[in-house]
Amino acid sequence: MTGAKPATATSLRGTAITARVGVALGVAITICFVTGFISHFIQHPQPWFYWPTRPVWLYQLTQGLHVISGIAAIPLLVVKLWSVYPKLFERPIIGGLTRQLERASILVLVASMLFQLSTGIMNTAKWYGFKFFFTTNHYAMAYVVAGAVLVHIGVKLPIIRRALGEPLQDIPTGELAPGPTRRTVLNGTWLAVGVATVLTAGQTVPWLRRVSLLAPRSGDGPQGLPVNRTALAAGVLRAAGSPDYRLTVTNGPVVKAFTVAELAAMPQITHQLPIACVEGWSATADWTGVPLSKIIEVVGGSVDSDVRMISLEPPGPYSRTVLPARHARDAQTLIALKVNGQTLHPDHGYPARLIAPSRPGVLQTKWLTRIEVVG
Amino acid sequence: MTAVRGLLIALGLAVGAYGAVLLLDNPTQVIIRIGVWAAVGVLLHDAVFAPACLALGFAARRILPRSWWSPVLVATLCTIVLVLLAIPVYNKPGLQPDNASVLDRDYHWGFWISVAIVWGAALLYLLGSRLLPVRQNDVVQQQRAGHVEAQPPSA
Numbered sequence: 379m380t381g382a383k384p385a386t387a388t389s390l391r392g393t394a395i396t397a398r399v400g401v402a403l404g405v406a407i408t409i410c411f412v413t414g415f416i417s418h419f420i421q422h423p424q425p426w427f428y429w430p431t432r433p434v435w436l437y438q439l440t441q442g443l444h445v446i447s448g449i450a451a452i453p454l455l456v457v458k459l460w461s462v463y464p465k466l467f468e469r470p471i472i473g474g475l476t477r478q479l480e481r482a483s484i485l486v487l488v489a490s491m492l493f494q495l496s497t498g499i500m501n502t503a504k505w506y507g508f509k510f511f512f513t514t515n516h517y518a519m520a521y522v523v524a525g526a527v528l529v530h531i532g533v534k535l536p537i538i539r540r541a542l543g544e545p546l547q548d549i550p551t552g553e554l555a556p557g558p559t560r561r562t563v564l565n566g567t568w569l570a571v572g573v574a575t576v577l578t579a580g581q582t583v584p585w586l587r588r589v590s591l592l593a594p595r596s597g598d599g600p601q602g603l604p605v606n607r608t609a610l611a612a613g614v615l616r617a618a619g620s621p622d623y624r625l626t627v628t629n630g631p632v633v634k635a636f637t638v639a640e641l642a643a644m645p646q647i648t649h650q651l652p653i654a655c656v657e658g659w660s661a662t663a664d665w666t667g668v669p670l671s672k673i674i675e676v677v678g679g680s681v682d683s684d685v686r687m688i689s690l691e692p693p694g695p696y697s698r699t700v701l702p703a704r705h706a707r708d709a710q711t712l713i714a715l716k717v718n719g720q721t722l723h724p725d726h727g728y729p730a731r732l733i734a735p736s737r738p739g740v741l742q743t744k745w746l747t748r749i750e751v752v753g
Numbered sequence: 754m755t756a757v758r759g760l761l762i763a764l765g766l767a768v769g770a771y772g773a774v775l776l777l778d779n780p781t782q783v784i785i786r787i788g789v790w791a792a793v794g795v796l797l798h799d800a801v802f803a804p805a806c807l808a809l810g811f812a813a814r815r816i817l818p819r820s821w822w823s824p825v826l827v828a829t830l831c832t833i834v835l836v837l838l839a840i841p842v843y844n845k846p847g848l849q850p851d852n853a854s855v856l857d858r859d860y861h862w863g864f865w866i867s868v869a870i871v872w873g874a875a876l877l878y879l880l881g882s883r884l885l886p887v888r889q890n891d892v893v894q895q896q897r898a899g900h901v902e903a904q905p906p907s908a
Contacts, residue, residue: 453834463803485795486769492794493787499838504855505847508790510783518775519787525769532761535754558823566827570834577838577867591863592838594847599854610851725852 395560396461397541399567403454404527406447410494411524413444417656418517420738423702431708434735435662438654441738442582445658448498449578453570455491457563480533487526493519502581502657503594513656581659595659600723603653603661606739609724612691614745618728625713625730629677629751636673638729642715644668649710655739665733667714670749671707679751681707686750687732687743699741700752705734713746806833821879828875832868839864 417440419427430436472478494516501512531538546560580590580597587597595604609615617623624635646666654660674685685706691697705711711734715722722728727744734742776787809829817825841847843864845856 449838452837453830456833456837457830459798459803460806463799463807466799488798489791489795490772492798493791496790496794500841500847503841503845503847504849505841507846508786510779510786510790515776515779515783515787518772518778521772521775522769523772525765525767525772528761528765528768530765532758532765535758535761557819558826562823562826566830569827570830573831573867573871574834574838577835577863591858591867592835592842592860593858594842594856595854596857598857604854605852606855608849608851611849 390558390560390563391461391464392560393537393541394544394546395563396458397538398546398564399454399458399461400538401542402567402571403451403458404531406451406454407491407523407527409443409447410451411520413440413447414517414520416440417444417738421656421741423700429702429704429736431705431710431735434710435652435654436736437738438582438652438660438736441654441656441658442579442660445498445502445582446575446579448495449574450571451491452495452499453567453574455495457567457570459488483526483529483533486522487530490519490522490526494523502659504657582654584662593659594657597659597661600725601663601717601720603663603717603726604655604659605725606655606657607696607744609728609745612689612745614690615724617690617747618724618745623729623747625746625749627673627677627749627751629674629679629683632677634677638715641668641713641730644672646715647712649712649733651710651712651733651735653733653739653742660739663717664719665712665714666716666719667712667730667733669709670701670711670713670732670734671709673713673749674706674751677751684752686748686752687746688748688750689743690745690747696740696743699743701732701734701737701741705737708735710735713749820882824875824878828871831871835864835867835871 416429417437420429420437423429470477473481497508497512497516497519500507501516506512546564576586576589577592578590579593580586580588581593581595584597587593597604599605609618624637625641626633626635628634645668647669648664648666650662650664652660652662670685671681674681674683679685682703683706684703685701687699687701689697701711711732713730714727714733715730717723717726722731727746730746731744732742732746777784779787813825814822839860842856842858842860845860848856
């Protein structure tokens with residue numbers, strides 16, 4: 379960066395690159411933060427949080443973007459850290475209090491970013507090599523990243539503005555054979571982002587499916603649909619296949635139990651809905667079943683009531699969920715008995731599962747045993 | 754601008770502190786694991802990955818002809834990204850015996866074919882730039898201010 383040296387890797391580095399890659403990384407982090415925030419509050423609803431039922435693919439879009447932008451951030455972070463690495467050894471190593479605070483904020487920023495990207499990509503591959511609970515800590519660390527990014531932008535704002543206003547400043551070398559320039563580095567970075575995206579995004583973008591060679595899921599599975607939790611893992615195989623199975627629906631003192639045959643005898647409807655997992659994969663299927671609103675009607679439930687969905691699965695974080703009234707009364711929300719024209723595979727929730735528009739897959743409760751109208 | 758900067762820093766500190774409070778809600782043992790995970794990430798980058806890249810760049814600049822540097826640089830960056838993406842899937846550490854729909858690709862094949870495509874493209878770029886004439890702009894851009902061509906003979 380000091381000027382007159384030939385175009386070594388050192389002179390390829392520079393604020394011009396750091397700032398430009400930094401802007402792209404900032405965009406990726408912002409998308410990750412906003413979409414992650416949305417996903418968190420769909421799963422942990424608060425009175426102030428509103429999540430629509432349309433378009434039906436809205437959650438598929440936001441969560442797909444979450445994982446795609448997170449993966450895109452990997453090459454961006456690699457290049458950004460490369461571009462500033464010599465600063466780590468700049469003198470004075472210790473310096474004054476301001477310098478110490480700035481260095482500390484960058485340490486927090488780098489550590490929290492590496493934490494988020496590493497745990498995030500491991501979660502998409504269901505690899506829990508870290509021995510702490512993923513969701514709550516990935517959520518908490520997101521605020522640390524966001525805070526560190528804001529502090530970083532606050533500290534660097536004048537430098538960022540200056541760097542973005544200046545050209546890339548390729549240093550002439552006087553050599554005939556063209557060597558790499560900062561333009562090369564920048565274009566190479568965008569190319570690497572493209573490569574990373576193409577190789578993984580197929581788990582949620584159907585037309586990329588065949589080229590996403592490193593995606594944790596090909597998009598296939600029983601009945602043409604991937605599975606996150608199998609009937610075996612959930613320990614429901616026997617109860618789901620039992621002739622004693624009933625779907626119990628309650629509204630206060632009103633209780634009604636349905637056999638599978640009784641559910642199948644009700645008017646059936648088919649909707650094309652995506653199932654979109656928090657881990658970034660999604661797949662669209664034709665679901666056939668009874669609209670939830672019709673079942674709620676049988677027990678005289680109000681259209682303004684939330685509805686609790688309880689699985690045959692023994693109590694655990696996702697064995698029961700509360701479906702907000704907005705989704706419960708939606709015409710496309712089904713208690714599905716079939717997918718793609720076939721009776722649900724046990725891994726897809728046989729005998730009956732919830733499928734609602736614009737919801738995370740983890741809340742589309744499988745192996746339903748009980749539906750309670752709440753309040 | 755000072756006000757904007759002050760606001761960003763204050764907001765950042767508040768948001769970051771909220772995240773820290775959420776993290777500190779864990780049992781001490783879990784907090785230590787999270788801290789170790791984050792610290793190991795930084796150490797792996799600063800003390801292993803970055804020096805290795807420096808050494809690789811240093812060696813490559815001395816071994817490879819200058820015209821190779823650009824494609825090799827970009828292909829190396831892409832390969833690093835491929836390796837990072839392959840780590841969680843290559844040997845399928847998260848494989849679940851009961852669930853055939855997760856990690857259901859041949860990632861060894863997928864990784865090596867991707868690496869081959871990246872380096873194949875770099876090779877094509879190199880051959881292409883050899884066969885095509887050097888563009889005049891490239892030559893001019895690489896010239897220093899002191900480079901003056903001979904004056905045409907005066908008639």
